[in-house]
Amino acid sequence: MQRVGVAILGLGTIGSAVATALEERHDLIAERTGQQLVLRAVFERTPERASRANLDPDIIATDLATVLSEDGLDVVVEVLGREQPAADYMVRCLNAGFHVVTANKEALSKHFAEILAAAKQAGRGILFEASVGGGIPLLVSYRQILATNRVTRVRGIVNGTTNYILSQMASGGAAYADALAEAQRLGYAESDPSGDVEGFDAAYKLAILASLMSGRHVLPDEIIRTGITGVTPRDIDDARKRGGVIKLIAKAELGNDGELALSVAPEFVPNDELLAHVHANYNAIEVVGDCVGPVVLSGQGAGPLPTASAILSDIVEAVRNGAAANPAFPLGA
């Protein structure tokens, strides 16, 4: 049995769920993978979060250096959110010789080349299954397809908040503002919802998928982005009459000229496509390979439990394969 020391950076909703899951699933994971995952250190600066987490206070530190000096540490889980200091911290953890598992699409999409270079240099794994599609085994699938296929298109519903709002508008005829208010009441949308409804979150995720597809660092800024704030009940009714729905679709498509067309925008999706039937806060991604054809994966794209599930799998995979689990592409900017 292999003992694996884990650190968590950030005790927000996701970090707390990971801490709980590490404890509750210790035996199950040990039985199935031969790895005993033990939480050894936590980085958290907000005292309320630290005390709420019901953890041994001795393992909680307010600076990264203390966390990284912990004995027996193997993998650092970065769930701070936002661009900085998360991106810098990931590089520091890799440089210090630890595998890094992250759910942070913003930091990763903006600093992918730099983080990957640090991982390569250090010979450590950087895993990010939870950063796109939450608990959906998307990246492991995508990686399998990319190993042997030319992927010509990846597109999908990668933001649960906007899919919930559009689903509510379609099923109940609600206006955008009312559906947004309902999403906020249920905790699906933040009080400042712009990251979701303006398509930023979807663009970060698409940038990661497009980078893996093209082998270069695709920046979120390269993506033509339109949010859902302008979608009206009339648009949705028109779509219904045409035999389909409106979905916020993130799309990377390889043209015949070899150029990548990148967009996040509300699009008409006909009812004969699976994506049209992905409701509520679910996500779904379609990957089209020249050998395998179209493959669709769907599931819960966010939420503490599905995200923790993906993070735990990544810890296991990081220990098992290390740097061999990293994208094979150079991903130069």
Added chain:
Amino acid sequence: MQRVGVAILGLGTIGSAVATALEERHDLIAERTGQQLVLRAVFERTPERASRANLDPDIIATDLATVLSEDGLDVVVEVLGREQPAADYMVRCLNAGFHVVTANKEALSKHFAEILAAAKQAGRGILFEASVGGGIPLLVSYRQILATNRVTRVRGIVNGTTNYILSQMASGGAAYADALAEAQRLGYAESDPSGDVEGFDAAYKLAILASLMSGRHVLPDEIIRTGITGVTPRDIDDARKRGGVIKLIAKAELGNDGELALSVAPEFVPNDELLAHVHANYNAIEVVGDCVGPVVLSGQGAGPLPTASAILSDIVEAVRNGAAANPAFPLGA
């Protein structure tokens, strides 16, 4: 760059597609994985198949011992189909020290424990992504979920032929016999269609999924099996009126008593489920984990190209991870 020697057992539709894909995708796979896959030997006893394949006749042998004595061999791809001699050959290949990649659900489902034991004993990989769901990255996803979740249910449409027939009956109002004849004309169904329409093929695949879920060797015979030959246009019309469709559903469900309920049968699927919208010869499988929730994967479940894609990925994975890629469970019978 790592040179990898590959042998193929059987030059049927799938074996020929693998031989072609190995050559056509040599450079792409080398660039993405660092592995140079080279076809070194082929087992095929039917002269017409051997000559049609457009391969160097020197690498084609009519006995297994000759194939296995080839220099520089690492991985054997078993695509003979049927139970025997395929199952025995897989064990022989593993015993001889080679990784085995198979698409053969019948041989695997009937001899899973024995084949896995041989792989364990030899310290070699046994990979079978193509045996369930064709090109869908199902097993790699399932494996990721199983590492950290209690899976309580796996169900889906795992036979493309019957899904094509039921889809034709639903969209065109065709009678079963007419839809079957059309499927045969298109090459989706064999002249003796019983393996598909009586649910044997689905039962083999379900037995593999249920074995991975439960950690014991679930035999195809344990599955309560009903085919689609009794489905009438009236059943399908009734389902439509109830707001759904009839699909051939393979299902393994863990009861509160810890017992596994196993069935292959035509079932009503309501339209609010993704599975209801999986048309033509496509497959889709839903996996429900206690952490990740329900995840659905869909794509082409058969056909030479998607199947070859999965086989090529498995070759790469076998070389990369060897026996570490095998199911972690004991799978005793």
